[in-house]
Amino acid sequence: MGIIKEPKQERSIEKRNKILEAGYKLILEKGYYNTNTAEIAKAAGVSSGIVYRYFKDKKDILLQAMQAHFEDLMYNRIFVQFENLTSKEEIPALLPSILQYFVEMHNYGxxxxxxxxxxxxxxxxxxxxxxxxxxxxxxxxxxxxxxxGYGEEHTKEKAFMIWQLANHLCDDSVLVRHLNLDFDFIFQHSLEQIMDILECKGLEHTF
Amino acid sequence: MGIIKEPKQERSIEKRNKILEAGYKLILEKGYYNTNTAEIAKAAGVSSGIVYRYFKDKKDILLQAMQAHFEDLMYNRIFVQFENLTSKEEIPALLPSILQYFVEMHNYGxxxxxxxxxxxxxxxxxxxxxxxxxxxxxxxxxxxxxxxGYGEEHTKEKAFMIWQLANHLCDDSVLVRHLNLDFDFIFQHSLEQIMDILECKGLEHTF
Amino acid sequence: MGIIKEPKQERSIEKRNKILEAGYKLILEKGYYNTNTAEIAKAAGVSSGIVYRYFKDKKDILLQAMQAHFEDLMYNRIFVQFENLTSKEEIPALLPSILQYFVEMHNYGxxxxxxxxxxxxxxxxxxxxxxxxxxxxxxxxxxxxxxxGYGEEHTKEKAFMIWQLANHLCDDSVLVRHLNLDFDFIFQHSLEQIMDILECKGLEHTF
Amino acid sequence: MGIIKEPKQERSIEKRNKILEAGYKLILEKGYYNTNTAEIAKAAGVSSGIVYRYFKDKKDILLQAMQAHFEDLMYNRIFVQFENLTSKEEIPALLPSILQYFVEMHNYGxxxxxxxxxxxxxxxxxxxxxxxxxxxxxxxxxxxxxxxGYGEEHTKEKAFMIWQLANHLCDDSVLVRHLNLDFDFIFQHSLEQIMDILECKGLEHTF
DNA sequence: TATGAATGAGGATTCATTCAT
DNA sequence: GATGAATGAATCCTCATTCAT
Structure with a gap:
C-alpha cells in the first residue's frame, strides 16, 4: 500500500486540489502542529482516508501546497516584475513600486x-x-x-543580497508597525541599499 | 499543587541548571516538538518527576533556558561591545570587528x-x-x-535597522556558505550599510 | 478536534454499547478511580482510541451509562408500577409487592x-x-x-419521603443482612411508614 | 523501614495530631482524591517525609483521623444524649431536641x-x-x-431502625432545603416514626 | 475509488512514597 | 528525629495512519 496516486481524472484532480487548499489554509491559519488531518479532510469535504491516496503523509500536504503556492507566486507575481524591466535606466523609476508591491503582497497575502x-x-x-x-x-x-547589462562580478552575491533585503524588509514591516516605528523611513533605506547594489544610487526617484 | 521551587541550595541549583542545559541543548538540536520531557530528564541525569519541581511545564524549561542564555549574551557579549565605543570617530575602526564578533558568536554558539x-x-x-x-x-x-552624539531624529528607527542588519547578516552567514557565495563581499556590504546609517561612510577602514 | 460521534449504523451502536457496558461494569466493580480507560477499552474489545470517538472523556462514559441504565430503570421498572395503581383502595394490596420488587431489583441488579x-x-x-x-x-x-385523589397539601414532601423511604430500605437491606438482623421486621416497618403517609394505615394487608 | 512510630513524647504527639487535623480538614474540604500528602504536610507545618513515620500511608491518615473524630463524636456528643434518658416517659419530651441536635450537628459540623x-x-x-x-x-x-425497660424482642432491629432514621433525616435535611421542601414537616414525620418504634406515639410533644 | 471507523503508540504531568543528608 | 529532594509508575487523551467494507 502507500502508493500515491497522481490523479489524471478531472474529479480526482479537483479533490486533490481541495485537500491542498484546505490544508494550506488551515496550516497557515492555525499552525502545522495545531491542525490535524481529520480537520483538513473535513474542510476539504472529503473523507479522512482519501487524503492518503493523494499524499504520502501530513507533511506532504504542506509541501505540495507550498509548491503550488510558490509556483504561482514566482511565475505570476515575482518574475513578471523582473521581466518588465528592459533597461538599467528604468530601475530608479520602477524599483520603488516593485518593492512596495512585495511588502504589500507579504502583508496582505x-x-x-x-x-x-x-x-x-x-x-x-x-x-x-x-x-x-x-x-x-x-x-x-x-x-x-x-x-x-550588469557585469558578472559577484552577481550571485548581489542577487542574493537584493532578495534578502526585500524579504527582510517584508518581515520587518510587521515588526516595525508593531513597535510604532516609521516604516517609510526604513523602507526608504532598504530601497537605497538595493539601489546601491545596483549602482544607481543618487539617481533614485522619490515616490 | 505544582508549586515551583526556586532552589537556593547549591545542589538544587546545580540540578536545576543541568535540566536547563540538557533541555536547551536537546531542544535546539532536535527541535522542541521532537524532544520529550523524559529525554530531557534522562539527559540531565535526573528523574522525570523532578523536572516539575523546578519548572512549570515543558515550555518553561525553554523559556528559562532562553532567559539565562540571552541574559548572558546581552550583558556579557553584546552590551560590552557598545560600552567600548567612546566617540563617533572610533566607529570606522571598531565596527568591523564588532560585527565580525557577532557573526562568529552566532556561528559558533x-x-x-x-x-x-x-x-x-x-x-x-x-x-x-x-x-x-x-x-x-x-x-x-x-x-x-x-x-x-547622534541627533535624535529617527534614532529608534536607525537602532532597529542596525540591529536587524547585524542579525540578518548572522542568519545569512549560514545560508551564504551553504550556497558557496562569497561571504566577505556580503559582510562588507552590510558593514557599509550600517556605516551609512551611522553617517560614517567613506571613512571606513579596511581590515 | 474531539467531535463526538453519535453513531447511527448498527455496528457503531453496538460498539458504543459495548464500551458503555464494559465501562459501567468495571466502574461499578472496581470503582471509578480504580478503572482506567485502557481497561475499559480492553474489556469492550476495542482499541483505546475509539473510546474518544463516542465519549467526550472518561466521565462521559459513566454519565452516559447511568443515563441509559436509569432511563430503563425509570420507564420500564418504576413508573410502570405506579401506573398500575388506579385507586387509593388498591394501595394496601399492591404496595407490599411494589416495595418488595424495589428491594429485589436493588439487590439483584x-x-x-x-x-x-x-x-x-x-x-x-x-x-x-x-x-x-x-x-x-x-x-x-x-x-x-x-x-x-390525594389532597395537594404537602404532596411534594410526601412524595419525597416515600421515595426516600423506599431507597433507604433498599440500601439498608444489604446492611441488615450483613448484620444478621431480621429484614422482614424492618421491611414491615418501612411499609407501614409509607402506608401512614398515604393515610391507609390500619388497612394494611399481610403478605 | 516502614515502621510506624506510636509517638510517646509530647512533641511527637503534637506533630502527629497536627497532621491528623490538617489531613482530616483538607480531605473533608477538598475530597480525598483531590488532596495530596504534600498539601497535608504543608498545612500541618511539617515536612512531607515525616508523615510516613506516623502513618502507614495516605489512607491511614484518614482512617486515624476518622477514628479520633468519631470517638469524640460518639462519647462526647451522642452517647451522652442517651445517658440523659432515665425513663421511658421522658422520651416524648426529650426526643425532639435530641433529634434536632443531631440534624444541627450534621449540618454545622x-x-x-x-x-x-x-x-x-x-x-x-x-x-x-x-x-x-x-x-x-x-x-x-x-x-x-x-x-x-423495653422488651428484648427485635431490639437490635429497632435500634438499627432508629439510628438509620436519624441518619437519613440528617442526610435528607440538606437535600430537602435544596429542593425547597418543608423540612419541619419531614422532621416531624421522622420523629413520629421513631416514637412509633419506641411505642410512645400519641404521647408526642410538640416543640 | 471512497469512506470513516479503528488502531495504538506516544507524551506531559501528578503524586504517593522513599531516602540521602 | 526531621527534612524535602528525588523517584518513577501510572494515566488520560490525541492523532497520524491503516483497513474493512
Whole structure:
C-alpha cells in the first residue's frame, strides 16, 4: 500500500486540489502542529482516508501546497516584475513600486509566511523546499541583472543580497508597525541599499 | 499543587541548571516538538518527576533556558561591545570587528538560534520573550548612539535597522556558505550599510 | 478536534454499547478511580482510541451509562408500577409487592448503586444527574398521588419521603443482612411508614 | 523501614495530631482524591517525609483521623444524649431536641460527612470503620432501650431502625432545603416514626 | 475509488512514597 | 528525629495512519 496516486481524472484532480487548499489554509491559519488531518479532510469535504491516496503523509500536504503556492507566486507575481524591466535606466523609476508591491503582497497575502519560515527552520524537508524556491528566485534576479547589462562580478552575491533585503524588509514591516516605528523611513533605506547594489544610487526617484 | 521551587541550595541549583542545559541543548538540536520531557530528564541525569519541581511545564524549561542564555549574551557579549565605543570617530575602526564578533558568536554558539526564531514565530510566549530581548538591545543601541552624539531624529528607527542588519547578516552567514557565495563581499556590504546609517561612510577602514 | 460521534449504523451502536457496558461494569466493580480507560477499552474489545470517538472523556462514559441504565430503570421498572395503581383502595394490596420488587431489583441488579451514590457525593456532574433522576421520580409519585385523589397539601414532601423511604430500605437491606438482623421486621416497618403517609394505615394487608 | 512510630513524647504527639487535623480538614474540604500528602504536610507545618513515620500511608491518615473524630463524636456528643434518658416517659419530651441536635450537628459540623459516606462506599477499609462505628452506636441505643425497660424482642432491629432514621433525616435535611421542601414537616414525620418504634406515639410533644 | 471507523503508540504531568543528608 | 529532594509508575487523551467494507 502507500502508493500515491497522481490523479489524471478531472474529479480526482479537483479533490486533490481541495485537500491542498484546505490544508494550506488551515496550516497557515492555525499552525502545522495545531491542525490535524481529520480537520483538513473535513474542510476539504472529503473523507479522512482519501487524503492518503493523494499524499504520502501530513507533511506532504504542506509541501505540495507550498509548491503550488510558490509556483504561482514566482511565475505570476515575482518574475513578471523582473521581466518588465528592459533597461538599467528604468530601475530608479520602477524599483520603488516593485518593492512596495512585495511588502504589500507579504502583508496582505503572505503574512502567514511566518508559519512557513518557522517550519523551514524546524523541518528539513520544508527547509529544502524553501531553499529551492530561494535559489530559483535568486537565479532569476541574477539573469535579469545580466540581461540588463550588469557585469558578472559577484552577481550571485548581489542577487542574493537584493532578495534578502526585500524579504527582510517584508518581515520587518510587521515588526516595525508593531513597535510604532516609521516604516517609510526604513523602507526608504532598504530601497537605497538595493539601489546601491545596483549602482544607481543618487539617481533614485522619490515616490 | 505544582508549586515551583526556586532552589537556593547549591545542589538544587546545580540540578536545576543541568535540566536547563540538557533541555536547551536537546531542544535546539532536535527541535522542541521532537524532544520529550523524559529525554530531557534522562539527559540531565535526573528523574522525570523532578523536572516539575523546578519548572512549570515543558515550555518553561525553554523559556528559562532562553532567559539565562540571552541574559548572558546581552550583558556579557553584546552590551560590552557598545560600552567600548567612546566617540563617533572610533566607529570606522571598531565596527568591523564588532560585527565580525557577532557573526562568529552566532556561528559558533548561536547557530541554533534558528530553532528559537522558529519557536518565536509559532509560540506567543517565546515571541514575547524574543521581543523583550530585541527591545532591550535596540534601546541600548539607541542610548549608545545618543551618548556618542547622534541627533535624535529617527534614532529608534536607525537602532532597529542596525540591529536587524547585524542579525540578518548572522542568519545569512549560514545560508551564504551553504550556497558557496562569497561571504566577505556580503559582510562588507552590510558593514557599509550600517556605516551609512551611522553617517560614517567613506571613512571606513579596511581590515 | 474531539467531535463526538453519535453513531447511527448498527455496528457503531453496538460498539458504543459495548464500551458503555464494559465501562459501567468495571466502574461499578472496581470503582471509578480504580478503572482506567485502557481497561475499559480492553474489556469492550476495542482499541483505546475509539473510546474518544463516542465519549467526550472518561466521565462521559459513566454519565452516559447511568443515563441509559436509569432511563430503563425509570420507564420500564418504576413508573410502570405506579401506573398500575388506579385507586387509593388498591394501595394496601399492591404496595407490599411494589416495595418488595424495589428491594429485589436493588439487590439483584442495583447493588452497585453504592458506587454511584458515592460518585454523586464526590462529583458535581454525577450529583446533578442523580438529582435529575430523583426529581423526575418524585414528580411521578406526586402525580400518581394526585391522580389517586390525594389532597395537594404537602404532596411534594410526601412524595419525597416515600421515595426516600423506599431507597433507604433498599440500601439498608444489604446492611441488615450483613448484620444478621431480621429484614422482614424492618421491611414491615418501612411499609407501614409509607402506608401512614398515604393515610391507609390500619388497612394494611399481610403478605 | 516502614515502621510506624506510636509517638510517646509530647512533641511527637503534637506533630502527629497536627497532621491528623490538617489531613482530616483538607480531605473533608477538598475530597480525598483531590488532596495530596504534600498539601497535608504543608498545612500541618511539617515536612512531607515525616508523615510516613506516623502513618502507614495516605489512607491511614484518614482512617486515624476518622477514628479520633468519631470517638469524640460518639462519647462526647451522642452517647451522652442517651445517658440523659432515665425513663421511658421522658422520651416524648426529650426526643425532639435530641433529634434536632443531631440534624444541627450534621449540618454545622458534619456536613462534610458526605465525603466520608462516599469513601465508605468506595473503600473497604473506610467502610469497615464506618460499620464499626455504626455497630457501636446501635449497641448503645440497644443498651439504652433495655435499660429503659423495653422488651428484648427485635431490639437490635429497632435500634438499627432508629439510628438509620436519624441518619437519613440528617442526610435528607440538606437535600430537602435544596429542593425547597418543608423540612419541619419531614422532621416531624421522622420523629413520629421513631416514637412509633419506641411505642410512645400519641404521647408526642410538640416543640 | 471512497469512506470513516479503528488502531495504538506516544507524551506531559501528578503524586504517593522513599531516602540521602 | 526531621527534612524535602528525588523517584518513577501510572494515566488520560490525541492523532497520524491503516483497513474493512
Amino acid at each position: 503572505l503574512k502567514e509566511i511566518n508559519e512557513l519560515t518557522a517550519l523551514a527552520l524546524l523541518d528539513d524537508d520544508v527547509q529544502e523546499f524553501m531553499e529551492y524556491f530561494r535559489n530559483r528566485t535568486c537565479t532569476v534576479i541574477e539573469e535579469t541583472m545580466i540581461r540588463l | 548561536l547557530k541554533e538560534i534558528n530553532e528559537l526564531t522558529a519557536l518565536a514565530l509559532l509560540d506567543d510566549d517565546v515571541q514575547e520573550f524574543m521581543e523583550y530581548f530585541r527591545n532591550r538591545t535596540c534601546t541600548v543601541i539607541e542610548e549608545t548612539m545618543i551618548r556618542l | 442495583l447493588k452497585e448503586i453504592n458506587e454511584l451514590t458515592a460518585l454523586a457525593l464526590l462529583d458535581d456532574d454525577v450529583q446533578e444527574f442523580m438529582e435529575y433522576f430523583r426529581n423526575r421520580t418524585c414528580t411521578v409519585i406526586e402525580e400518581t398521588m394526585i391522580r389517586l | 458534619l456536613k462534610e460527612i458526605n465525603e466520608l459516606t462516599a469513601l465508605a462506599l468506595l473503600d473497604d477499609d473506610v467502610q469497615e470503620f464506618m460499620e464499626y462505628f455504626r455497630n457501636r452506636t446501635c449497641t448503645v441505643i440497644e443498651e439504652t432501650m433495655i435499660r429503659l
